[in-house]
Amino acid sequence: MARDAPNLTGLDCFEGNTPHCSDTDALSQGDKEYDDILELNQFDGLPYSSRFYKLLRERKELPVWKAKSDFMDTLAKEQFVIVSGCAKTGRSSQIPQWCAEFCLSVHFQHGMVVCTQIHAQQAVDLALRVSDEMDVNIGHEVGYSIPLETCCTSETVLRYCTDDMLLREMMSDPLLESYGVVVLDQAHQRTVATDVLQGLLKDIALQRPELRVVLLTAVEPGPKQLVHFSGSAVPLIHLESPGAGEVAHSSTADGYFCAAIRLVLEIHRSEEEGDVVVFLVTAQEIDLAHDILRHEGHRSHGDLGELLPIAVHPDRPGNLPTLGWGETGRTRRVFLTSSPNEDFFWAVNSISFVIEAGLEKKYVYNPRIRTNSVIIQPISRGQAKTRKQLAGPTGKCFCLYPEDRQLPVETRPRIVESDMTSTALLLKRMELTGLRRCHFIDRPDPEALMQALEELDYLAALDNDGNLSEMGIIMSELPLEPQMAKTLLASCEFDCVSEVVIIAAMLTAPTCITVPRVDLKPEASQCHMKFQHPEGDHFTLINIFKAFKQCQQDPREFTEISFFELPVSVPAFGSRTNALNIKRALLAGFFMQVARDVDGSGNYFILTHKHVAQLHPLSGYGAKSSQLGLPEWVVFHKHSFSEDNCLRTVTHVTPEFLHMVPQYFFSNLPSSESKDILQSILNSGSSKHQQEKPLASQQEPLEDPTNDRCVVQ
Incomplete structure (x- = not known):
């Protein structure tokens, strides 16, 4: 008892x-x-x-435990606290629990605790671990919410979520009155969402003096972060680091990739027990290293034990396996990953070796060509230090670069090099809730911000005064990029909501089409051919989704839009009318992403900035085995500039569809032969429409005025 x-x-x-x-x-x-x-x-x-x-x-x-008393005292006295400690200190799992204790001590009268993560998988993993440590049920006292999945209730006292999910929550709770403590983890990564949260929390804290804000970083914050909230230095608690073991620097003529593979094999042959983490640069390198090491592992002698490579991608990490030495025989795991994944290994205590290239791949948005450029750059000093500490005080870290290489002091904020369209829409929505200003730590690029506002204007999301229009308010409610949100709303007018919802879901989720190793490529190509649709890649995605649903045991639809009360149309996929309506809906949102084949050989001229690109090999039109001819005009979802200069997810359209393009957008297009052709077609179409309009008005029956429809501007 x-x-x-x-x-x-x-x-x-x-x-x-x-x-x-x-x-x-x-x-x-x-x-x-x-x-x-x-x-x-x-x-x-x-x-x-x-x-x-x-x-x-x-x-x-855990090292964090020594700082508990100091942290609790500071949290009781101060509105803002910063805690600095690497992944192995326990900051992400223990600090939020102590914040829950703090809220419990005042009977949750100011709200619960929310802790943000930059990756969805980390939010899930931490919630599972913390619910275990607190001895409560996941989804009840401790829970999580990530895109497309929520595991919590109104009684949850500690919730982990992604930083962008908390931003969206502020639309209905602008002052975050549901929370007594907001914990922003991985603040050193300087993601757009975390930076915007810090900017808004400065204003919220002035209106809610009882609110507590805790920043967790793996490295010591810079001067701007320290003084951001109050104008003076915020209390900073340093956690003792487990320390780094032996560190070796080297530089090889054949590059870091080959050197990393050789090091892994050498460690497996000659070193003691322990797992390995290898920090590479690109997803292609991770997959290639995985195939090579899996092949070499099969060739190794049985007395060495099993070599188990595990790919941990930043955008699709999955659950880290829990196998270890002594559990499945002599198994050495090799985790292959890239930036910014240092925190993924907070719970893996068996890591003894770290191999790191000292480089990372970043996407930098160029507003002049409306696309991301890929750059390879050195990691920051803080990242380098964190990677060395992953191996622990008895492990070894192999840095594949000279010791005298000059690394950047801090990670460059993503907000100064990202597309700002979605962020601008969010901030415009925040203005309606009373938060008039976002106090940026580092201000966005002015050119990118002006272009974002211009694109929102083209999409009819802004009124004549620059405020959100009715259309913009609805668009801001949808968890989609603005162009896709406008497309979904347009689908109401064109009676193709069911199909466009599928397209939106498939393009929002990680890609379902992958490139396997070389020996499986012919088989994969044949598999891809089964789903190709002659109208284009957007239609192919619908085919894939429908095939997936037929194979599922649970027939429930996973794309629910009932809370937006959109008039879901009767599915008519496959009919000519439905295909035309889907294309009209796509162009309503993506008219800024139209290209024309200028020479009949697949060189597509992008109208907005006069750049020429090709179709991606995985496109139904670009595949070598495709029987589809190259369309002259296409609408595309993305343009990957620096990686391969390819248009991704393309669908054939005709220029006659572009009559819905705002005239002020069309007039701002740079002069080109394609624009002249389009202008001529649109002019002739307009004249023909004026001639046929009286006849059409006599012959076509009037619509039932009681039939409510949403009309897209």
Whole structure:
């Protein structure tokens, strides 16, 4: 039975919040049988399990634990706190729990705790781990919310989520009144969403003095972050680092990739037990290294043990396996990853070796050509330090660059090199809620910001005064890029909502079409051919989705839009009228992404900035095995400039469809032969329309005025 001790609860005793018993007493009780001593969990009122005490002993060994008293005192006195410590210190798992204790101490009168992550998988992994440590059920007291998945209730006291999800939540709760503590983890990564959150929280904190804001960073924050919130230095708590072991620098003539592969094989042949993390640069390098190491692992002698390569991509990390030495024989895992994935390995304690190239790939938006350029640049000093610490004080880190290489002091903020269209739409929506200004740590590129506002104007998201229009308000509600949001709204007018929702879902999720290793490419090509649609790649995505649904045991639709009350049309996919309507809807949102084949050989001239690109090989039109001819005019979803200069996800359109393009956008297009051709077609079409209009008005029946339809500007 539970002990009758109303003034002494489980966490008060076992985490040293009161003088009723010491940590030593708590641990000694944790080693006993619990038939007659049952401490109650403050968060659910149930007795703690024996696993709680086991995990508690592990938690007390974390470097962050030494700073608990200091952190709790600072949190009680100050509105802002910054905690600096690498992935292995336990900052991401322990600090949010202590914030939940702080909110509990005031009976949650100011709200719950939310902790942001930059990757969805990390939010899920941390929520699972923390719910285990707190001895509560995932989805109840501790939960998470990521794009397309929510696992929490109104009673959740600690929620992990992605930074962009918290931004979207502010549309309905602009002052974040649901929360007493907001924890921004990985603030050193300087993502757009985290920077915008910091900018808005400065204004929110002035209106809510009871709110607490905690920043967690892997490296010491720069001067701008330290003084951002209050104008003076925010309290900064340094966590003791586990330290780095042996570090070796080298530079080889044949490049870092080959050197990394050789090092992995050498470690497997000659070094003691322990897993390996290899930081490469591109996704292609990760996949190639995975294939090579898997092949070499099969060739290795049995007495060396198994070599198990694991690809951990930034955009699709998946769950890290929990296999280790002694559990499946002699298995050495080799994690192949890239920036900014240093924090993915916070729970992997078996890492003994780190191999890092010292480089990272970044996408930098160029507003003049309306696309991202890819650059390869050195990682920051903070990233280099964090990678070295992953191996621990007894491990080894191999840096594949000279020791005297000059690394940047800080990570460059993403907000100064990103497309600002989605962010501008969000900030315009925030203005409606009363948050008139976002106090940026580093201001966005002025040219990119002006272009973003111009594109929102073209999409009819702004009114004549530069404020959000009715269309813009609805677009801001949709968790889609503005062009796709406008396309979805246009689909209401063109009676193709069901199909456009599928296209939007498929383009928002990670790509479902992958390129396998060389020996499987012919088979994969044949498989891709089965789904190709003659109208274009957007239609191919619908084919793939429908095939997926037919193979699923659970027939429920996963693209629900009922809360937007869009008039879902009767599915008519495959009919000529439906195909035309889908293309009209696509052009309503993506008219700025139209290109023309200028010579009949696949050289596509992009109208907005007079650049020539080719179709991506995975496009149904670009595939060598395709029977489809090259269309003259196409609408495309993305243009990858520096990687391969290709148009991705393209669909054939005719210029007659472009009559819906705003005239002021068309007049701003640079002069070109393609623009002249388009102008001629549009002029003749306009004249023909004027001639036929009286006849059409006599012959066509009037629409039922009671039939409500959404009309797109």
